[in-house]
Structures are given as C-alpha cells and as structure tokens.
Amino acid sequence: xxxxxxxxGQEKVVADLVAAARSARLMAEQREGRExxxxxxxxxxxxxxxxxxxxxxxxxxxxxxxxxxxxxxxxCLQCTGDVPGCxxxxxxxxxxxxxxxxxxxxxxxxxxxxxxxxxxxxxEAQRRPWTGRWRVILVEDADRMAxxxxxxxxxxxxxPPPQTVWILCTPSADDVLPTIRSRCRLVTLRVPxxxxxxxxxxxxxxxxxxxxxxxARAGQCHIGLARHLAVDPGAWERRRRLLLAxxxxxxxxxxxxxxxxxxxxxxxxxKDATTERDVREKAELLRALGVEGSAKVPPALRAQVRQLEExxxxxxxxxxxxxxxxxxxxxxxxxRDVLATQLGSDVERVNVDLTQAVDEVARTSGPEQSLTRxxxxxxxxxxxxxxxxxxxxxxxxMVQLRPQA
Numbered sequence: 001x002x003x004x005x006x007x008x009g010q011e012k013v014v015a016d017l018v019a020a021a022r023s024a025r026l027m028a029e030q031r032e033g034r035e036x037x038x039x040x041x042x043x044x045x046x047x048x049x050x051x052x053x054x055x056x057x058x059x060x061x062x063x064x065x066x067x068x069x070x071x072x073x074x075x076c077l078q079c080t081g082d083v084p085g086c087x088x089x090x091x092x093x094x095x096x097x098x099x100x101x102x103x104x105x106x107x108x109x110x111x112x113x114x115x116x117x118x119x120x121x122x123x124e125a126q127r128r129p130w131t132g133r134w135r136v137i138l139v140e141d142a143d144r145m146a147x148x149x150x151x152x153x154x155x156x157x158x159x160p161p162p163q164t165v166w167i168l169c170t171p172s173a174d175d176v177l178p179t180i181r182s183r184c185r186l187v188t189l190r191v192p193x194x195x196x197x198x199x200x201x202x203x204x205x206x207x208x209x210x211x212x213x214x215x216a217r218a219g220q221c222h223i224g225l226a227r228h229l230a231v232d233p234g235a236w237e238r239r240r241r242l243l244l245a246x247x248x249x250x251x252x253x254x255x256x257x258x259x260x261x262x263x264x265x266x267x268x269x270x271k272d273a274t275t276e277r278d279v280r281e282k283a284e285l286l287r288a289l290g291v292e293g294s295a296k297v298p299p300a301l302r303a304q305v306r307q308l309e310e311x312x313x314x315x316x317x318x319x320x321x322x323x324x325x326x327x328x329x330x331x332x333x334x335x336r337d338v339l340a341t342q343l344g345s346d347v348e349r350v351n352v353d354l355t356q357a358v359d360e361v362a363r364t365s366g367p368e369q370s371l372t373r374x375x376x377x378x379x380x381x382x383x384x385x386x387x388x389x390x391x392x393x394x395x396x397x398m399v400q401l402r403p404q405a
Contacts, residue, residue, distance in 0.1 A: 003072040003085040003092055007065050008200045008223075009192030016051070016187065017069070021076035021084035023052035024165075028133035031162070053185045055157050055166040057142075059173050060189025063222025067107075067140045069189060070167045071096065074103045077165060078132040091132060102132040107140040110314040111321070111385075115149045122156045125164045135164045142168040143175035150177050158183050191221050201230045220333055220350055225326060238265065240354070242327055243334045247357055249402035259394040262327060266390075270319035278312045321384055324394070328381045331401075332374060338362045339370040361403075369404060376400040 004014050056073070060066040075095035076085040086092055094100035104124045106117060121137060129135045145153070157166050157180060166184070173181050173188075194216040200223065201212035207230040218239070219225035229235045245258045285308055286292075289301050297305055333350040334357075340347050341362040351358060362370075376397055383393040 001087040003075040003079075003087045003096055004069075005087070006200065006204060007069045007072055008196040010065065010069060010189050013069060013187055013189055017073045018076060018084055019051045020053075021073065021079070023050070024077050024134065025084065027052060032133075054160050054164065055184040056168065056187060057173060057176065057181060057184035058167060058169045058187045058189070059171065059175075061191055061222075062171060063219070063224050063226075064189040064191055065223055066169045066171075066189050069187075070138055070140065070169050071105070074100075074136045074138055074167060077134045077136055078102060100132070101130040102134065103136045103138060105138045105140065108144055109318050110311070111144065111318055113139075113141060113145045113149060115146075115152060118145065118149050118152050122153065125156050125160060125166070128161075129163055133163070135161070136167065137164065138167045138169075140169045143170040145176075147177060150180060154179055154183075192223070194221050197221050197223055197226050201227060205231055207231065214353075217348075217350060217352070218330075218333070220329070222329070225329065228326070239330055242330055243351065243354060244357055246331070246398065246401035247361060247403070249398065251402075252399055255398035255402050256395050259391060259398045262398075263324070263391050263394055266320050266323040266327065269323050270316055274312070274316050274319055278316075281312070282308060320390065324384050324390060325381060328377050328384070331377050334358065335361075335370050335373050335377070338365070339367060339374070342367045342370060364403065373401055 004018075007014060056070075058066045058070045058073075060069075072085060075087075075092045078091040078095055078100060079085055079089055080091055081089040087096070091100060095103050098105065104121065106113065106121055108117075121139070125135065125137050127135060142150075154177075160166060168176065168180070168184060170176055173186055194213070197216035197219070198209070198212040201207040201215065202209050205227060207215070212226075212230050215226045215229035219227075219229055229239070242262065245262070249255050249258060282305070285305065286297070289297075289304065291297055291301070334354065337349045337351050337354075337358045338361045340349070341358060342365075349355070349358065380393050380397040383396075384390060
C-alpha cells in the first residue's frame with residue numbers, strides 16, 4: 001500500500017516527487033538539529049536538498065490525476081515511515097483522508113476562486129506546523145483564480161515561511177501568471193495509458209475488466225470520465241444518444257430541439273448530484289444556528305443562510321458546466337474518429353461501438369467539415385466556461401454539427 005497507488009502511468013513524476021520528499025525530510029532534520037547520521041551519508045542514500053523547493057506547479061491534461069498526485073506528494077512530505085509516502089503511517093492516512101491539520105487544501109465547486117478564499121489561504125500559510133514538519137498549502141484549481149486574485153498570492157509564494165510548501169494544480173503552465181510560474185518548480189503529468197487506467201478501475205472501483213478497458217478507451221484515458229462510464233449503468237446509453245444526435249439532425253429546428261434536450265439532461269444530472277448534499281448542508285447550518293425543525297429563521301441569521309444558498313447555486317452551475325463539458329469531450333472523440341477515418345489513419349478508434357456511424361459520417365463529409373466541427377466544439381467549450389447562456393451556446397453548436405448538403 002502506498003499513497004501513489006492511484007497515480008497511474010506517471011512513473012517519472014512519482015520518482016521525482018519521492019526524491020523531493022526525501023530532500024524535504026533531510027532539510028527538516030537539519031533545521032531541527034537532530035540528524036540521525038552524517039549529512040553526506042544520507043545524501044549518498046538518495047537525499048539531496050536540491051530536489052526540494054518551496055513552491056510546486058503540478059500540470060497535466062484533464063483526467064491525468066494531477067490533484068491526486070499533488071495530494072500524494074503532500075502525504076509524502078508529512079510521512080514518518082521509512083520510505084516517504086508509505087501509506088501506512090498516521091500522517092499519510094490523515095492527509096489522504098483530508099484530516100491532517102498541516103495540509104490546507106483549497107478546491108472549489110464554483111466557477112472561480114474568490115479573493116477572500118485566497119486571503120484566508122495566505123493567512124494559513126503563515127502558521128507554523130501543528131504536528132508535522134511542513135505546512136502544505138494545496139490549491140487544486142489554481143486556474144480558476146482571476147488575475148487580480150493571483151497577484152494577491154504572489155508575495156506569499158515568493159517569500160513563504162521556511163516551513164511552508166505551496167502546491168498549485170493547473171491543466172497547463174500557461175494557466176497561471178508568468179510571475180507565479182517563474183517562482184514554482186514545474187511538474188508535468190502525461191496522459192496515462194488506457195491499460196493503466198483500466199487496471200486502476202478494476203483495483204479501486206471493482207469494475208469488470210472488460211468494461212473497465214472499454215471505459216478507459218471511451219474516456220480517452222481521462223480517469224474521471226472512465227470511472228463515470230464504468231460505474232454508472234446509464235452512462236453508456238446517454239453517451240450513445242449524445243453522439244448519434246448530430247448525425248440524425250436534418251434542420252435547424254432539429255438542432256434547437258437536440259440542444260434543449262442536452263441542456264435539460266445536464267441540468268437533471270447536475271441536480272441529482274447536488275440536491276441531497278444541498279439539503280443536508282442547509283439542515284446542518286440551521287442546526288448549528290439553533291433553528292430546529294420548521295421554525296422561522298430569525299432576521300439576524302438570514303444572511304448566513306442566504307450565503308449558503310448562493311454558494312449552492314454556484315456549485316449547481318459548476319456541476320452543470322462539468323456535465324456539458326464532458327459531453328463536448330465525447331463529441332470531440334467522435335469527430336476525431338471521423339477525421340482519422342477520412343485521412344486513412346490507422347490509429348485506434350475511441351468509439352469502437354459506433355463504427356457504423358463513424359464510417360457513415362466519414363463517407364458523407366470531408367476532412368474540412370470535420371475540422372470545422374471540431375473547432376465549433378472547442379468554441380462551445382470556451383463559451384460554456386464564461387457567463388454565456390448554456391442553451392444558446394449548445395444551440396449554436398448543434399446547428400454547426402448538422403449534416404450539410
């Protein structure tokens with residue numbers, strides 16, 4: 001058992017981060033003045049202080065496991081076992097479960113990370129470790145900070161306290177300001193192999209091996225998408241309807257109806273995923289405020305309830321956007337297969353269960369049309385990440401995807 005068990009296909013990254021954790025352990029022992037042996041001997045055993053730094057930028061394509069790798073690295077820094085990241089000592093277990101007092105994790109289910117959240121994080125970074133050797137600040141969605149918010153973070157990352165380590169996660173290094181990027185050590189994850197993703201689904205989620213391999217291929221090695229397909233019984237049918245919908249469109253009216261159906265489906269799925277949690281959170285807040293049962297909320301407490309409801313609305317919007325983005329990823333895979341067929345490429349298809357539909361679209365259209373459709377899908381994804389109307393964005397996409405004369 002190790003904290004790296006869920007990080008698949010990233011052998012070089014794991015080796016580099018484990019080496020950094022060894023260096024961090026050596027630095028902590030030097031700082032505390034209680035080295036267990038000569039420094040030279042420990043360096044010969046693989047510990048080199050140059051491998052460790054105060055700020056890290058973990059990047060990788062969506063689904064590569066960058067947040068998982070960052071959390072595992074945080075566990076390595078707090079580990080007290082013989083090998084950093086043993087997964088068996090109490091600090092490792094606490095970090096992986098989210099209960100370690102010296103690992104502050106910021107993730108958002110909203111569209112952006114606010115400045116107030118960042119200021120609170122900066123305050124946490126100034127504290128000394130409670131029980132561990134390092135104060136680790138982990139920001140899982142650093143790309144969701146606005147430029148003004150990121151500037152507030154700059155000074156703390158540039159000159160942190162000696163026992164503080166920052167770990168930022170973004171899809172690419174270009175998603176943060178150059179001033180932040182230049183002060184962090186870059187760690188880049190690659191797309192994991194489909195076989196490694198399938199093995200993870202079998203080992204961790206108990207998926208059937210054949211279903212896991214199929215899900216890994218259809219999810220394009222995106223661990224989250226592959227898991228969704230492997231464990232959700234209705235996911236395959238919804239995906240099939242989505243990919244076949246553009247093929248059957250014959251008019252602008254059909255495109256508008258298909259867009260409305262897709263957005264309604266996304267809202268329903270997002271609501272199913274958040275409703276139970278919203279009700280539980282509100283009940284817990286009212287109980288904490290001393291409001292029991294169906295009693296009326298006093299005016300002095302209504303602001304706190306209103307704030308919770310606003311946060312839940314933002315989270316619901318983020319959930320709907322994530323569902324729609326997943327749909328866009330599936331559409332991209334379909335037209336990728338179409339384009340590969342048109343160009344005579346021998347690359348393995350993602351949608352092996354839709355071979356007939358892929359061949360039909362490839363026969364009735366040209367590579368130029370496929371590239372135009374792929375560009376339209378990417379443009380729709382960009383619009384969905386803004387405040388644009390989801391329905392209008394998807395309607396525009398469906399009109400562009402319909403078969404052309």
